[in-house]
Amino acid sequence: MRTSPPPLIPILRSRIQAELLAIVLGDPTTEWSLTELAHAVSSSAATIGREVERAAQAGLVKLKEVGRSKLVSAETSSEYFEPLARLLLLSFGPKQRLSDQLSGMPGVEEAFLIGSWAERYLDNEGPAPKDVDVLVIGSPNRSDVYAAIEPLESELGRPIQVTFRTREQWEDTSDSFIATVRSRAMVPLVDVGGNS
Numbered sequence: 001m002r003t004s005p006p007p008l009i010p011i012l013r014s015r016i017q018a019e020l021l022a023i024v025l026g027d028p029t030t031e032w033s034l035t036e037l038a039h040a041v042s043s044s045a046a047t048i049g050r051e052v053e054r055a056a057q058a059g060l061v062k063l064k065e066v067g068r069s070k071l072v073s074a075e076t077s078s079e080y081f082e083p084l085a086r087l088l089l090l091s092f093g094p095k096q097r098l099s100d101q102l103s104g105m106p107g108v109e110e111a112f113l114i115g116s117w118a119e120r121y122l123d124n125e126g127p128a129p130k131d132v133d134v135l136v137i138g139s140p141n142r143s144d145v146y147a148a149i150e151p152l153e154s155e156l157g158r159p160i161q162v163t164f165r166t167r168e169q170w171e172d173t174s175d176s177f178i179a180t181v182r183s184r185a186m187v188p189l190v191d192v193g194g195n196s
Helices: 015-026 034-040 045-057 081-102 115-121 142-156 176-183
Strands: 061-066 069-074 108-114 132-138 160-165 187-190
Touching: 015 034, 015 045, 015 061, 015 069, 015 081, 034 045, 034 069, 045 061, 045 069, 081 108, 081 115, 081 132, 081 142, 081 187, 108 115, 115 132, 115 187, 132 142, 142 160
Parallel strands: 132 160
Antiparallel strands: 061 069, 108 132, 108 187
């Protein structure tokens, strides 16, 4: 199957490749199984296996065999590690970092990336995003949300704009903002029940 480069970082071959590398290089102390990575990027273990082999041949990741399984981790000694990890954080980091911060936060029922970042993530062409737009559904303490997100702005290299809506407001389809958001790109960060 032929894939196209992801608009968020078109120097890479595919969104799966970019997400895989973003996960592994973004958390260099963790070892990932192929199954975990396939689940994380919503792909097949076979596809992830091929991507991991390519990354290992390029010296970007290490493979360790444990029984019949392979564990994948970042090759931090590679001269490419730091600059590539930074590029991947700037392009694909918002999804993972925001999900980590918002998952399990009291009052956050759902959260989505919306706007231009979500459009580029879902392979819709256009200019590079200047900011990251987040929609939080529920009734969290807003100060807690801002405190969790504020440090991410410098890490991700762009401002993060947060919009809050209660569950009732989110379900009101007559609201023009809600109708517009629902008709455009949305990338889930947290689902009902607080699971990412």
